Amino acid sequence: MGDTIFALSSGAPPAAIAIVRVSGKGAAPALKALAGSLPEPRRTVLRALRDGEGELLDRALVIWFPGPDTATGEDLVELHCHGGRAVVRAVEDALAKLPGLRRAEAGEFTRRAFENGRIDLAEADGLADLLAAETELQRRAAQVAFGGATSRMVEGWRDDVLALSALIEAALDFSDEDDVSELPEGFTQRLEALGGALEEALARPPAERLRQGVRVVLAGPPNSGKSSLFNALARDGVAIVSDIPGTTRDVIERPVAFSGVPFVLVDTAGIREAASDAVEGEGIGRAREQMDRADIVLWLGPEGNGPPHALEIQSMTDTGAPGKKTPDYLVSSVTGLGLGELEAGLVERAGLLLPKPGEAALADRQRRLIHYARVELEVAEEECDLLIVGEALRRARIAFDRLLGRASTEEMLDALFGRFCIGK
Structure with a gap:
């Protein structure tokens, strides 16, 4: 860890503010080179940043954190610049020209925090999940792990x-x-x-299920309404809908969230005994594999013909077609009938499959x-x-x-x- 590293630690420009962090024994000399002198520790001050030729790069808020009581356990500097691409590039180029400084690699700030005893690996796992969290449930679970x-x-x-x-x-x-x-x-x-x-x-329940989402596989014979229901739940027309049997040939996945709970919806090829060709046969094989991998199966075929513990779904209720005797859910992808109830049911069932809040x-x-x-x-x-x-x-x-x-x-x-x- 002899090198001093720097990187943009905020979102990609353009943005209102860009935060460039510098960590390592060369952080203080770097701040002196760009801002002229060191401010008081942990005090935000406004400084003009200049490159090696004295040219003004930006007027920025700078903070000096002497180690070891910092995020990385080393001397640390934060430069809060304007978030334009040219400003960020100019500041990074000026830092790169300073002796002993180099651009950070992926995860290097956090790795230094671990190596300097600021966090352990379990907390680092939690931080990685927190950065990747897309739903409220993922965020709360990651906070628990990152909190120790x-x-x-x-x-x-x-x-x-x-x-x-x-x-x-x-x-x-x-x-x-x-x-x-x-x-x-x-x-x-x-x-x-x-x-x-x-x-x-x-x-x-494992953390991976929360990270990746509860897998909900829509399965049944051709023309049973799988793709229409998939599009309705995903709120997107990603799956092709047609009256022609065997239209869906491959597996289609779409991540969604209902009430802050992550799911992965999986549309599959229609399952029937005799495939029309080798491609459809491969699709049917993949559909069966997906049912084996599923956390929840929505079965749109004849009642009782689905896998054990599948939810019996009576789809296309708007058509007046004969229905199941005791379906778990009645839905219509056209009118929206029953979609809210189905989503609520999926959230309830997912609660049994995902880690409990605070756990x-x-x-x-x-x-x-x-x-x-x-x-x-x-x-x-x-x-x-x-x-x-x-x-x-x-x-x-x-x-x-x-x-x-x-x-x-x-x-x-x-x-x-x-x-x-x-x-x-």
Whole structure:
């Protein structure tokens, strides 16, 4: 981290204001070079920014944050400039010409915050989700993770493992040489309680479902109204609607949000026994695959012929066609009948599939490490040899350390921080 980095940290210009951040040991000299002198720490002042030839670049608000108590844990400068493209380009070009400064890579500011102990990996995961959040539910869940809820939960487990390890070490130190198999009093109960806490966390809905949206697959035979209902729910004419059977040949996806809850609507080819050609046959195969992947299936075909737990949808109610005896929802894509009720029903069902508000949602990487720790705790539960029990507890602790970033590979860090934009 010897280099000093800079980047535009606000939205792409043109904009009213553009914020350029500089982080590293060269931040203070850079501010002196552009603004003439350092202002008082953490005080916003108006300064004229000039390049190396003395030419005026902009009149900007500047803030000087001496490290280590900063967002990145390093000396940090913020330049609040006018947000025109030419202004931002001129300021960045002037910074690039200063010795020891370079443009930041994706996620490099956040990575430095992690490496300097300002945040851990679980909080970094939450920050990445917060930046990518598009719905209110995603924002609230990301705030929980970025606020440290996941970290505190894992830290608690780690402390429990350390306490259990200390009991094992004490038993080994004071046991007779001929008998090192007796477990400390209360050890088994505490170990089982910890294992139960891990299982409870693993049973929660995964964060990926919240990130990507609940998958709602519309399925049924040709001309059952799937594409019309898809367009009505998506509020867009993305799917081709036709009376010709087999019009939809491929899978069409569209992300939407109902009441702040993220969904992915999936329109599929009509399912029938005999396809008209190889292309339609491939589409039918993909439709069946999508039903297998679905979180919710809206079945528009004959009643009872859909997959288990599918919602029975009676579509095209405006046509007067014979309907289902006990449909879950009656809808018309033409008149809008029942669409509001269907959307509300999807939101209600999604509430059972998504993390609860205020609850820490685990990402796939985190779930794998917690599962690994749970397996090691099971080894400790089944063993009587104190040496093997102690080793299993050590491996469980290492899993928690990796989750928090205390023992991580460069490849994993590159992948995680690569999710961020330049300037964050």
